[in-house]
Amino acid sequence: MAIYRLEKDKLTPIGEVKIDLEKDLQKITEDNLAVLFGLAFISSEFSLQKFRIDTLAFDEESQSFVIIEYKRDRSFSVVDQGFSYLALLLNNKDSFILELAKKLKRDVNNIHIDWSQSRVLFLANLFTVYQQNAINFKDLPIELWEVKKFNNETILYNQLKASNNSESINTISKNETIKEVSKEVHVYTEEEHFSGKPEEIKALYEEIRSRLLSLDNAISLKPTKIYIGFKAKKNFISIEFQRSQLKIWLNLSMGILDDPKNITIDVSNKGHHGNGDYEINLKPGDDVDYFMLLAKQAYQKNS
Template sequence: MQIYNNNSGRLEEMQEKGFLLEKDMQKLTENNLDSIFGLEFIATEFQLHNLRIDTLAFDNETNSFVIIEYKRGSSYSVIDQAMAYLSLMLNNKAEFVQELCRKRKKFIDTQNIDWSARRIIIIADSFNRHQKDCINFKNLPVELWELKNFGNNIITFNHLKPTSQLESIHIDNEQKKSSDIKPILTYNEEYHLSGKPHIISGLYKDIENFILDLDSNFDIEYKKFYIAFRINRKTFFDIEPYQNFLRLYINLKKGEFSESGFFEDVSNKGHYGNGDYAVKIHNMEQLMKIKLYLEEAYTIKKQILSQS
């Protein structure tokens, strides 16, 4: 990513200053976990057995732990480190949940955590070609982020996404017998729409295209129970595909959105999607009416985020 300084109409490319210490990268990230990644900070320098986790965080949307590691240079193995941390987490679930309980000062049952959605984030000033190729396995829960410092208070976080979809990494039978590690699941559009009637798949594609047309910055993230539409890690809409309908959530709090009773108030009901407004979509006629509300909700959400 090239960054330029506008000097009286003449663009001058800014040179990267870098970070002197990994600790500087860690402190900057931990202070901005929510705004950059949408994560809750749990602990720093969390040590368990012979491993030390730089940053332990929690994703409240997926109800899962996230481990963040920081690197300067590129002389390390992405796969080796990721698997070591995943193994540490899955074989010490109680200790991770205990740390979460300590941070929140309340009891949390280990069974309430979605261990299949755990992931590793590796933040570095740069990655080599081999490291970038490592994340092309379609079921590897590892994210690579480049963090760059250009001076003059200019910082960039760049998410390096897979360039292809290679085969899954499988756990052999002996390894499965010797531990309770479950296969790493891949959530994607096929996972959510497989086996659904054509009308449901068609409704989903229609509403997906409509949301993406609202703003080119929308990203789609496939979670275990729903499909999230997000901008800069902030969720605007969630969709749960079922056999006979789509359930759509608007991520606004009760009272922030005037929808004339068209949506259901789920503020006091348990649900997977984010937000206090939900609606079932059975057919195209319903969808056409809902699109007007989606555009309004998108505008309200943007205004709220700009003021926060």
């Protein structure tokens, strides 16, 4: 990807510079986990059995562990290594919970982990075509991120994604480790959320989805067990499918939202899914234009 500096209508190429994966990249990533991935840092070089995890992190939103590895070697198998790390996690749950409790100063008895949303992130300067093709499954709990540093002190983190028509890894793999991990770890999809829901609810979601994504090309979808998140720099909208409505949370603190029609519900002091203090129950026939005015406020605050 070529990047240029624009000065007085003239383009000047911005050159790429070498980044030390084992030192510089790991430190930069760990120091900025919240900004980059919305994660909490737990440990660096966490050792267990014969494994050493480069970075152990925690996703507060999904209540799940995230393992991050920095790769210089371009010959490794992303699928084999990724599932080996996940098997290590699932077979040693107590050790990971104790590490979380110790580093984040949590009460072990109050820690609730969703093991089904565990995932592995591989970071490298460049991945081979074979490695990129290896993640071309819709339900793979493994992410590839290419990281490049430029001579204007800019760093680019770019996620390589599977194609939309990819199939399930469980339909083709006979690997026992993959089979065992897949029994507990699950990559959730949009289709699972609206499966079995009335057509009018699906149509309402599709309209909202289209309009939210049109706000910015950088907005991404993040299906979780309970809801579908719409993410700019942070999740700004979370949507849960119900039989007769969409329950939606706006990621804004109470008192910030301008809602003259007063259609939102204050959930700042209530237990709820999603992010933010505002909840909306949107039904077919409701004013989507007005909802978008509220959604744009959440987007602007989280982008």
